[in-house]
Amino acid sequence: MPIVDERLSRRVAWLMLARVVLLLLVLGAAVVLEASAGHPDSRSQGWVLRAVLAGLAATIGSGLLLRRFRSPLAFGVLQIATDIGVATAIVHVTGAGDSVFSFLYVIIVAYAALLFDRRLSVGAAVFASLAYTASLVATSRGLGVLDPALPPPSLLLVIADASVKSGALLVVASLSSGLSRELARADRALDERTRDFGRLRDLHELTVQSLGSGLLTTDPEGIVRSFNREAQRITGVAGADALGQPIASLLPGAGQLFELDAERQRERIAFTSAEGTPLHLGFATSVLRDAEGRPGGHVVIFQDITAIxxxxxxxxxxxxxxxxxxxxxxxxxxxxxxxxxxxxxxxxxxxxxxxxxxxxxxxxxxxxxxxxxxxxxxxxxxxxxRPAPPERKEVDLTALTSELQEMYDTARPADVTTGFEVEADLRAWADPDQLRQLLWNLLLNGGQAMDDGGSLQVAARCLDAQEAALDGRHHVDGERSAQVEITVSDTGSGIDPELLDRVFDPFFTTKPRGSGLGLAMVHRIVEANEGTVSVESELGKGTTFRVRLPAAPRRQAHGPEAPASDAVVADGGFAGDAA
Structure with a gap:
């Protein structure tokens, strides 16, 4: 069964690596010591080499068995016991109490405390003490002594040596355990800080991405370093494409404010999105400072204020x-x-x-x-x-546009063609006389815009729920949208983009003999009937006027707004010509 505790598994792996390094150091030290002694003992070197090879073999075997153990702790205990056994063999063959390798016990107890818990380190210290004592006793009885000429240690010396080194090992185990606990506490605190930092980073990212305003940050050179979701929606530029770009290429005009001395700057700019939609943006810039107050870039917050x-x-x-x-x-x-x-x-x-x-x-x-x-x-x-207040009622747009088409076709220039496309059973809620005047002015305006002839197209349809929801004045009524849309399009010369914002102003006209009141009257009528009107134009291709009005409410058996009669069509003259 695989080891579940990955952290303890990593510690065991470090233990085996430490064993390999330690054994190689022991082997090197043994060679150096024997060479410097002047009377090398080949038997001692041979036993040290055997012990080192046994330790390396145990390491290889442990590596092969690592994934088969159910408990990483039991596996760690086995490794510590193996290390103590190998160390005892090396100490014993090199003189026991006189061996220079008795420090191996200290190292084993220390890393048992650092890699595992206090119980295992104390257990390792006790086991190492017993093993060392056994080696001393065996040496005092002449067991395993490689040099018979050496006198065996006395019992008193064995007891003293074993007591001192056992106490030292227990002290090392205690100190190492304390250090291990502090390291574990610091490790847990670091993990908690790391998790807190991750949560804070996620919260910051979520907050920035959820802002209702576009937000970007730049470095001191004006290169974009962050670009939130709303900024992508407003500009039509993907975040990956925006990062690394100069801010002047994304928000023309924003970069100029960076050069001013004021801490905060606000500005409005005309902006065209990546999809070609003309917008008005309001944005504010401020200096981005680090923890020490040094400027490190700029923060730019902007909104689509076209509606405002x-x-x-x-x-x-x-x-x-x-x-x-x-x-x-x-x-x-x-x-x-x-x-x-x-x-x-x-x-x-x-x-x-x-x-x-x-x-x-x-x-x-x-x-x-x-x-x-x-x-x-x-x-x-x-x-x-001073227009009269509208008397709103249900207006049959099919009948109204048919009448207007018949009237306009009798008066239009011969080089102007017309086309009317109206959805069946389409009804608006408006003043019929004013609506008739509105459409007539738009027809005249479109015809007069085509000096060299062209095509004049009128279309009327019911908006779906999603399109109607874009206009906050009206609400969706049941399964049908609460708005109707009427468009009048010509193929004339078009309107200069710089003049589009003025076409509905009173007395503004581009015609030599125009009064400048026709389109202004259209705007006034639409507002009075709780609708909206917009214009789209391209030089050399033509102009489209788009009128949105409330759809007629559904008929109800006892509804207060249900019309008492059938839909009506305006009957009467016109108030004036188009601009």
Whole structure:
């Protein structure tokens, strides 16, 4: 049966190795001593050689039997007994009490205490004392004496020698046992510290990897040395690829803060992930110091604050809209009343013209046309600045988009093609008139973006639960998502990336005669109906507007929000043109 206690097994292996070294030293010492004595004793050398060879043979046999012993302790006892036997043989053939090799007992007792426990070391000391005493007694009786000329020791000398060396062996056993206990205690403490360190390291690693923020550390040269799981998710860069890279290649702008004197620095940067997703990152840097306070690198903590930046932009846009609303209330009548007077006066003057006054009639037509255009612009402005609260109800998107397609196809340029793809039985929960206005503005905007013709595609679908969960405003309703998504895509010239953040701002337009209110009105309508709108564009390829709105709630027998009638489609005119 294999030895279970691996630690004790290792100690036994060390014991056998120590035996080999000790036997070789004994052999060498015996040769040197005999050579220096001037009268070498071949018989003594022969017996020493036999004892050494017996010890080496015992070591080889023990090595072969090591894995067969059930108890490593019993095996260790056998090894100690073997060592004492070999040492006794060497001591006896070299003069017993006069032998220079009696120190072997001390070594055996010492390593018995160090490698095993106190009981075995004391037992080894007692056994060694008995063996040495037996050797002395045998020598005093002339047994095994290689040199008969030597006088045998007296009984008193035997007793004194045995007593002194037995006491010395017991003292060695006691001291070695104490040292062994201290070593064992230190070993256990080291094991405990090692386990504590391992647990602390695992806790640190788990904490760093579980952080909701990206975290990386660098050396003084700005080379990344650690990169946690959230950092990998935000940047789209695997940890193995990030390690060893300059931080400037991972977070452009972060490395510049390292050069500043301030202990802590905070910054925001525009960032594009490895997947090509544009993000806004907020990050803070601080100096990484060792236990003595010396700088050893930097710590960088960063988060994806894209949603926060978008909320701030929406808030600023809303603040501008509030100011626009106040301005609109003050100037609307001041502008429209003179326009009405101008238009009425010109019409009266025009009615008094003769048929020959063609030039004056043409000029008056221009005045009337421009006053009508200005009045329409003011109407759009007022409708945008102070929209009516939405009256939300169930809207059949299939019917609504079919009507819009029919209307747009009659007015679109000949070089523009359209395609509408709407899931069956798709219903939104929104104000039907406002939703109709929203889609019409997007259709006009897409058509006007394709000066050289192209394709305008409209798609509407129900979002699955995972996609809907990405938007915190809406919740999944039963088996169907609580959101519908409408996309309007054109193949026009696209929008400059630097202008994308401004497309929904009021009065911002890239068209020569655009009012800048069409897309701003789209954003206002979507917000009023508790939805979201986003834009994706690539220069030279086109633009996609993506609108997400709540799906109509399920019909319930007595539900307070269940619509009292069937789904409706907006019926009425449009508030204005696209930007």
């Amino acid at each position: 930046v978008e909320m701030e932009n929406d808030l600023r846009r809303s603040e501008r809209l509030a100011a626009v609303g106040e301005l609109a209330a003050g100037i609307a009548h001041e502008i429209r009343n003179p326009l009405a007077s101008i238009s009425g006066s010109v019409q009266m003057l025009q009615s008094g013209l003769s048929e020959e006054d063609l030039e004056q009639r043409r000029l008056m037509d221009i005045v009337l046309r421009e006053t009508d255009r200005l009045d329409g612009l003011i109407s759009d402005f007022l409708h945008y600045a």
